[in-house]
Each structure stands twice: as structure tokens, then as C-alpha cells.
Amino acid sequence: MKKAVFVALDYDNQKEVQKLLANLGRPEETYIKIGMELYYHYGAGLVTSLVKQGYHIFLDLKLHDIPNTVYQAARQIAHLGVYCTTIHALGGSEMITAAKNGLKDGTAQGSEVPKLLAVTELTSITAKVLSTEQNCSLSMPEQVVSLAQTAKKAGADGVICSPLEVKNLRKKIGSDFLYVTPGIRLTNKSNDDQKRIATPQKAKEFGSSAIVVGRPITQAKNPAQIYHEIKKEFE
Ligand SMILES: O=C(O)c1cc(=O)[nH]c(=O)n1[C@@H]1O[C@H](COP(=O)(O)O)[C@@H](O)[C@H]1O
DSSP, rough: OOOOOEEEOOOSHHHHHHHTTTTTOOOGGOOEEEEHHHHHTTTTHHHHHHHHHOOOOOEEEEEEEEEHHHHHHHOOOOOOOOSSSEGGGGGGHHHHHHHHHHHHHSSSSTTTOOOOEEOSTTOOOHHHHHHHHHOOOOHHHHHHHHHHHHHHHHHHEEEEOOGHHHHHHHHHSSSSSSEEEEOOOSSSOOTTTTSSOOOOOHHHTOOOOOOOEEEHTTTSSSSHHHHHHHHHHOO
């Protein structure tokens, strides 16, 4: 995977998307994430249109269901020609393998299979919530390693985690695996709903394979300028 900054296009209208994309640079060099908000509004048509324009699309639908349903959904996702996509690691190894098989089976011959990224613990979850609401007896770092181990064995190409966990993951799981990290903030002042955060510079130092950045870019006065600054800092 290219050491990229994925811009999370968390908008509810296409005009805003086009306005932002017009200022980011050449589509072939631009990595964007389409999540549930945009996808549930515009559907697959928007994805295929951006793929056709040359953008690298991270389709983030976080599948989490029984293996057969996830297999069929993943097959449909592969038809769209996206660069990578997500499932929840908590869905278990059988579901993860089903997702991988669905992506393989849905990819046109000669095309690249979309990379499968397993979400470990969401970056909005704290250690306290992990123990008191998920009743998990492991610490956050241990739980993230455990989910990443399961994901790797089941055939995922990488995980989504906090930048704070990447150094430990590289040690425990290895560097032949992707560590894609949201939870990126430019200062420690504006967390929004994110809990396990780091700056682009820190994410780079910790060894993130790629970062995902939404509001620090989309809600900036000059989104394109912030995007290029983050790219320079991370890449
Ligand atoms: O799978 C994701 O991309 C994801 C996983 C996670 O643990 N945390 C997380 O924030 N994300 C996504 O990353 C983006 C972060 O957005 P901002 O908090 O606005 O930078 C959102 O689109 C989230 O859906």
C-alpha cells in the first residue's frame, strides 16, 4: 500500500465532495475514503464514477454479519473496483475469511483484489469502555494485538487501529501487514469523538502504513492547504 493520506469524505452532499476534490490534486495521486454517510445517500454509482476518474477509493462500510452475508456483500464491493474496504475483526475468523473470498471472487480477471482491512477497536473506544461495556479482560493494546492476530490468520491484509498501537503491532504481528490509522488530530485540543489520537508526525514515527483524516481537513477554513500540509508531514 502506498504511504497515503486517505481523506475521509464524510459529507452528505456530492457538491461539497466535488468542491474539495477539485483542489486536492490529480485523481491518480489522490486517496479518498467513502464511508456510510455518503454511500447510503448516493450508493454505488458515486463510487464507480470516482473510480473511473482515477481516484483510489477506500470504501469503508465496516461489514459485520454472518459469513455468507459478508461473502456476498464483499463480492459486490469487489465489482466496484475499489482499492480497499473494511470489516469488523470482532465478526470472527470465519467471517473475515468469507470477506476475503468474496473480494477475490468478485474481482475481474487481471484486476487487483481490494485490500481487506479489519477494524480492531474503534478509535472512539477508551480502555474504560473496553473493560466496562465490552467486558473485555485484556488491556487495549492486548485486545488490539489479539484481534490483529485473528485478522491476519484469517486472511486480512491489514487492520485499522490507532497510531498509538502501531509500534507494538509491528513488533508482535510483523511488518508484512498493513496498519491503517484514523484518529488523526493536528493538536491535542480538538478530539471531537476520537479518543486514541495522534498527530500525522507521530503516526509516521509509530509506523502507520497510511492515515485516515476527516474533519481536520473537511472542516478547515482551507481544506486543500491543510491536506497538503498533512501529506508533507506524513509522507
Ligand atoms: O474504519 C475507519 O475508517 C475508522 C475506524 C476507526 O476506528 N475510527 C475512525 O475514525 N474511522 C473512520 O475514520 C474517519 C475519521 O474521521 P475524523 O475523526 O473526522 O478524522 C471517519 O470516517 C471514521 O469513520
